[in-house]
Amino acid sequence: MADAVLRTRALCKTYFGKVDTPVLHDVSIEIARGGFTALIGPSGSGKSTLLNCLGLLDPPTSGEIEFDGRLIRERNVNDLAAFRNGNVGFIFQFHYLLPEFNALENVLLPCWIGGGRPAAETRREAQRIMERIGLGAFRDKAVYELSGGQQQRVSIARALVNRPKVIFADEPTGNLDRESGQAVLALMAELNRESNITLVMVTHDREVALQADHIYELVDGRICRTLDVGRSGREAAARELEDRSCTFKQ
Amino acid sequence: MKKPANRFEWMIALRFLLRGRAQTLLIVLGIAVGVAVQFFLSALISGLQVSLIDNTIGAAPHLLALPADRLPAGAFMGGGAERRDSGRVLIDERTEIQSWQTYVDDLRRDRRVLRASPVANGQGFIERGGAVIAVIVKGLVAPDGLDIYKIREKTVAGAPELASDTALLGQRIAERLTLAVGDKFVLRNDRGGRLVMRVGAVFDLGAAAGNDLLAAPMDQVRSFFAIGGVSAVEAQVRDVFAAEEVARDHGRQYARVKLESWQERNRQLLTGLRSQSTSSVTIQFFVIVSISLAIASVLGIAAVQKQRQLGILKAMGTSDRSASRIFVIQGLLLGGIGSLLGLGLGLLMGWGFVAGTDAAFGLEISARTLLTPIALALAAAVTASTIPARKAAALSPIEVIRNG
Ligand SMILES: Nc1ncnc2c1ncn2[C@@H]1O[C@H](COP(=O)(O)OP(=O)(O)OP(=O)(O)O)[C@@H](O)[C@H]1O
Ligand SMILES: [Mg+2]
Numbered sequence: 046m047a048d049a050v051l052r053t054r055a056l057c058k059t060y061f062g063k064v065d066t067p068v069l070h071d072v073s074i075e076i077a078r079g080g081f082t083a084l085i086g087p088s089g090s091g092k093s094t095l096l097n098c099l100g101l102l103d104p105p106t107s108g109e110i111e112f113d114g115r116l117i118r119e120r121n122v123n124d125l126a127a128f129r130n131g132n133v134g135f136i137f138q139f140h141y142l143l144p145e146f147n148a149l150e151n152v153l154l155p156c157w158i159g160g161g162r163p164a165a166e167t168r169r170e171a172q173r174i175m176e177r178i179g180l181g182a183f184r185d186k187a188v189y190e191l192s193g194g195q196q197q198r199v200s201i202a203r204a205l206v207n208r209p210k211v212i213f214a215d216e217p218t219g220n221l222d223r224e225s226g227q228a229v230l231a232l233m234a235e236l237n238r239e240s241n242i243t244l245v246m247v248t249h250d251r252e253v254a255l256q257a258d259h260i261y262e263l264v265d266g267r268i269c270r271t272l273d274v275g276r277s278g279r280e281a282a283a284r285e286l287e288d289r290s291c292t293f294k295q
Numbered sequence: 296m297k298k299p300a301n302r303f304e305w306m307i308a309l310r311f312l313l314r315g316r317a318q319t320l321l322i323v324l325g326i327a328v329g330v331a332v333q334f335f336l337s338a339l340i341s342g343l344q345v346s347l348i349d350n351t352i353g354a355a356p357h358l359l360a361l362p363a364d365r366l367p368a369g370a371f372m373g374g375g376a377e378r379r380d381s382g383r384v385l386i387d388e389r390t391e392i393q394s395w396q397t398y399v400d401d402l403r404r405d406r407r408v409l410r411a412s413p414v415a416n417g418q419g420f421i422e423r424g425g426a427v428i429a430v431i432v433k434g435l436v437a438p439d440g441l442d443i444y445k446i447r448e449k450t451v452a453g454a455p456e457l458a459s460d461t462a463l464l465g466q467r468i469a470e471r472l473t474l475a476v477g478d479k480f481v482l483r484n485d486r487g488g489r490l491v492m493r494v495g496a497v498f499d500l501g502a503a504a505g506n507d508l509l510a511a512p513m514d515q516v517r518s519f520f521a522i523g524g525v526s527a528v529e530a531q532v533r534d535v536f537a538a539e540e541v542a543r544d545h546g547r548q549y550a551r552v553k554l555e556s557w558q559e560r561n562r563q564l565l566t567g568l569r570s571q572s573t574s575s576v577t578i579q580f581f582v583i584v585s586i587s588l589a590i591a592s593v594l595g596i597a598a599v600q601k602q603r604q605l606g607i608l609k610a611m612g613t614s615d616r617s618a619s620r621i622f623v624i625q626g627l628l629l630g631g632i633g634s635l636l637g638l639g640l641g642l643l644m645g646w647g648f649v650a651g652t653d654a655a656f657g658l659e660i661s662a663r664t665l666l667t668p669i670a671l672a673l674a675a676a677v678t679a680s681t682i683p684a685r686k687a688a689a690l691s692p693i694e695v696i697r698n699g
Contacts, residue, residue: 126615130611141696145314158613
């Protein structure tokens with residue numbers, strides 16, 4: 046891949062405990078800059094684990110991660126936190142909004158963390174983002190007064206506000222009804238298309254995955270299939286996902 | 296980079312506290328009550344002590360140079376220390392001090408000494424209208440002699456000036472004998488001496504025994520009682536608690552007089568004051584312990600309650616130190632607001648106490664009684680908040696996010 050914003054080489058992750066649980070094995074993938082990449086696979090295959098490693102939330106046990114050309118070595122947790130603030134945004138299955146703040150204040154939290162009280166320009170930008178995603182009327186609402194879909198849209202705005210290079214989404218519609226889930230997904234796909242923010246999304250919905258440019262399928266912590274939807278076309282990709290059971294290439 | 300980050304922490308801390316309003320209010324009230332009790336108690340006890348000390352020595356000498364006679368011989372004769380007077384005690388120095396001017400000058404040279412003056416004492420009788428009452432006659436020298444007994448300050452009638460054949464009378468004597476300024480009376484002594492005196496002024500020293508005093512010029516009192524020297528040299532010091540040390544320092548230099556401080560003459564009072572202070576410190580200690588425990592438990596619960604929020608804040612880039620500072624700031628805010636409120640409450644209690652009881656003493660409101668409870672409450676709050684602060688720092692965002 047010519048322009049990859051993220052690259053992993055032989056990434057391994059083991060959870061150590063009473064019993065050591067190896068979760069990821071030799072994962073080497075590339076995430077195209079500005080693209081939409083979907084991670085799919087059965088439950089327990091390690092999708093969330095991989096996403097958290099890519100998002101620099103969880104350190105891998107071994108292997109390398111290259112983020113925007115920088116090799117992320119074992120770094121101090123506080124340095125990593127500062128790096129995340131400026132470079133990545135997260136959208137999780139649960140919205141993780143802070144009930145102490147209203148919608149707009151929640152959206153502005155990453156700005157507060159990075160540089161204190163947001164400037165007027167930043168606040169206007171946050172409002173623009175909220176209007177763009179249909180939250181204009183809910184700016185000053187307490188987050189617990191919003192519907193699930195609205196809450197998830199607030200967390201999308203929050204992920205966008207610092208203009209990150211990559212947004213990581215872990216089943217962002219997992220907690221929503223079908224309709225609002227569709228709306229949220231459509232919105233994310235649109236945002237990805239109109240800006241050059243890279244989107245990496247975990248999903249177990251094949252329909253959703255087929256909207257992506259690239260699909261990685263994980264089984265038992267290994268990449269078993271890589272689909273370039275952009276090149277093969279959606280139908281071919283769909284057929285491939287339906288027809289063939291996943292087998293590991295040695 | 297550091298400053299805005301701090302503002303972020305203050306903002307989060309404030310919101311966390313405002314969100315749990317009932318909880319915050321309870322803990323603030325708890326701190327306030329603790330601080331109020333602490334402030335009120337220490338102000339009350341200090342006030343009591345100040346008034347006790349003032350009653351005892353406010354209008355009295357803090358230290359006395361007395362004739363050597365009053366002392367067991369061995370106490371001052373031994374030791375090779377250098378003496379400023381001759382070691383030999385003259386016969387009449389057993390009851391009087393001859394070279395008193397030396398002692399007065401020496402004491403006055405000491406910067407710790409406020410005033411020093413010789414005094415001649417005697418026991419006299421006043422007869423009037425068939426009544427005879429005993430009075431303590433003090434021969435004083437102006438101005439220090441008058442000021443040691445606060446006679447000028449406490450004069451209620453007449454002019455407090457020392458003049459021949461003029462007596463300054465304590466209120467009690469004046470009342471019992473119905474003497475007013477300008478009246479004449481006869482003062483007698485037990486040797487048959489007789490002196491006609493005019494009342495120059497009446498003073499009221501309050502509850503002190505001072506109201507049985509008759510003050511007159513020293514030289515007249517000396518000749519009336521046939522005293523060759525003076526009865527004592529009296530002094531007041533700037534810091535009343537330094538009196539003992541001043542007495543010791545000067546006493547070491549003299550063989551012919553003995554210096555005695557008010558502390559030596561009031562051992563029991565001092566023991567009382569000390570045990571009061573001890574009990575007040577004990578009470579304060581337990582108040583502090585309970586404040587600390589309350590804050591630690593409330594913030595400890597808050598740290599658990601806010602795990603979700605802290606987890607996401609950390610995922611979005613909040614550092615461990617920042618997360619822990621959020622809790623220290625909460626401690627500071629609780630302690631600060633609580634102690635200010637407590638101070639108000641304490642002042643109110645104090646005001647109620649002063650207005651509602653007729654205690655003979657007030658509250659001692661000083662920088663010490665005001666600031667100590669605040670400082671202690673703040674220190675307790677910050678110390679107590681270190682436990683949740685550490686918890687917040689140790690929290691890993693991935694734990695929170697993985698467990699929903
Ligand atoms: N802290 C942990 N300690 C031990 N094992 C863990 C831990 N976290 C995850 N695992 C294990 O790692 C494996 C992968 O988990 P992960 O959450 O990445 O799966 P997933 O693909 O996201 O599944 P799902 O679709 O259900 O979300 C699972 O078998 C899980 O039990
Ligand atoms: Mg998952």
